[in-house]
Amino acid sequence: MRNHVLLSLGLLAANAAHADLGEIPRESGWSGFLLGGVNVVSYESNFYAGDDNHSRINDLGSPDSESGLTPLINADIRYTFADTRTQVFLGNLIQDAVRFDFTQQLGLRQEMGDKGIVATSLVFNAMPVELWSDPFATGVDRSATDVKSKGVRFAWDKIWGSNFYGTLTTREVDLDEERSGQQYDQTHGTQYAAMLNRNGKVHDMALSYQFHFGGNQLLEPAILYKQARLDGSAESFDNTGLQLTYAKRGPQWSIVSNLYAGKRKYDEANPLFGQRADASEFALNGTFFWHNLFGIKPLAATFTAAYSSADSDIDFYDAEALRFSTGLLYNF
Secondary structure (H helix, E strand, O other): OOOHHHHOOOOOOOOOOOOOOOOOOOOOEEEEEEEEEEEEEEEEOOOEOOOOOOOOOOOOOOOOEEEEEEEEEEEEEEEEEOOOOEEEEEEOOHHHHOOOOOOEEEEEEEEOHHHOEEEEEEEEOOOOEEEEOOOOOOOOOOOEEEEEEEEEEEEEEOHHHOOEEEEEEEEEEEEOOOOOOHHHHHHHOOOOHHHHOOOEEEEEEEEEEOEEEOOOEEEEEEEEEEEEEEOOOOOOEEEEEEEEEEEEEOOOEEEEEEEEEEEEEEOOOEOOOOEOOOEEEEEEEEEEEEOOHHHOOOEEEEEEEEEEEEEEOOHHHOEEEEEEEEEEEEEO
């Protein structure tokens, strides 16, 4: 779980380049988007399995560099009931897609007059992330395991008619085969595996405020808080961060950029290292949209560059990622 910030940049809460994406349409009917493209990523992580090329490590030191090419596929489908100002949605919101958060949602949004828009949804990851089942195993080929999550999310846009936005998400995280520390226990006769268990509950909260100014521009500072209450006490943590989002939309092009800085504090020391894996986190990304591609109004080309890093008190937990993405976005 600790390295998702590096590989998905999920901590960057970007707003869409389109100012009206958060509004409920005035006419009933279908809407949404389709996104397809390719990702090129270079990363350093001792926990993310990636394409399984680096399954064996010889010591518990800093991670080596890996790279890969993956498809970029995403979609969001909504149906609006204009008379009741209600919207049902399924998929991944474009606001999340531009920040590489591919959490899927099935939910309901309701406009409350001048009080804003409230939403509730089930959240799940349709495409599980692969981590090493025992990332601390040395001298052997490590096996990968899927990480799945499911939970609920509550959101309130334009709280009481203001420019404040808030979200609260709680989810259950489950690794198919969680074996962290088992090889170490077998070798040293210890019983540390229970403290390293990564299954459990994760809660996320975010509060932001949008400043709108000339030229269809938006500036949004936000406060983020994440609490992970996992089965392993040495893996449980609290994460606090600040982010800043800038967006500008023009008739031909749009841009969304995000800056994030945060701190992660673990509940207890990792028994394999004798200290906590507290870390400083940083991330920066930008997405460029070129509209009306080939003269087709709903079609846009996208290009994204993203960088993130985590500098931990334990070198083994250090992580870094650089990602470039390009694709086609079709709005309907």
